[in-house]
Amino acid sequence: MPELPEVEVFVRNLQPAVGQTIQRANVLDHRLNLDASLIEGLSIEAIARRGKHIVIHLEDGSDVVVHLRMSGRLRLHRSPEEVKYTRLELVLDSGDTIYFVNPRRLGTVTYCPVGFAPSLGIEPLSPEFTSHTFATLASKSRSPIKLFLLDQRKVAGIGNIYASESLWRSGISPQRPANGLSDSEMCRLHENIIAVLNDAIDGQGTTLGSSVSDYHPSVGEQGEFQNHLSVYGKEDEPCERCGNAISRLKQGGRSTYYCTSCQN
């Protein structure tokens, strides 16, 4: 599933659409429940990321919010073209088109007439995400730290890959209760969350497979951060810090990868 870095890469690549007007919206999947007439003729004021959502701000104060879920993508193409599994096309006045491609139809598009008001937690790449704020949030939770990191109402945008990676970088066991970490551990984890997310954005995100459902930052391209993962998907491989075999654990129905020797 695209997490914060992958969604951020899509958002950055969509920036040329800002300032353009949506001439036509072709809704090609009835499940999307979007009335094209509400957004046609409006200009795009901004395209931003909030957690794992892509928010298209329109000039009348409304937002079109796209959540990619497992396999979706949202891309700008310079000339009209047939793109397989396209569920929505936003044709802009320059002739550019934004394509919402959604092979497994799990992604969603939501129209918010008065703007997007999500119950999402703090943005980990915003200035508000200080180690103090992070520690205060964690001190109120008895959940294992890995599950705390996945809770979008606490910190927005971190998913399974980057939670595992930031805990490994910090040498912290994913099973520790969030409120049981020391100040210095919280400080380290805070720093490593920011670092791993920025490293992944710099690497254009993580592409784990080669199917049409996998994340691709642009046509025919893959992210490259999968080459820099230390634990995620590496069960039984040697830990690059201590040589111990990486373990896999189920937490909240999801796999957690970690090193039982150097993550305490």
Ligand SMILES: [Zn+2]
């Ligand atoms: Zn290790």
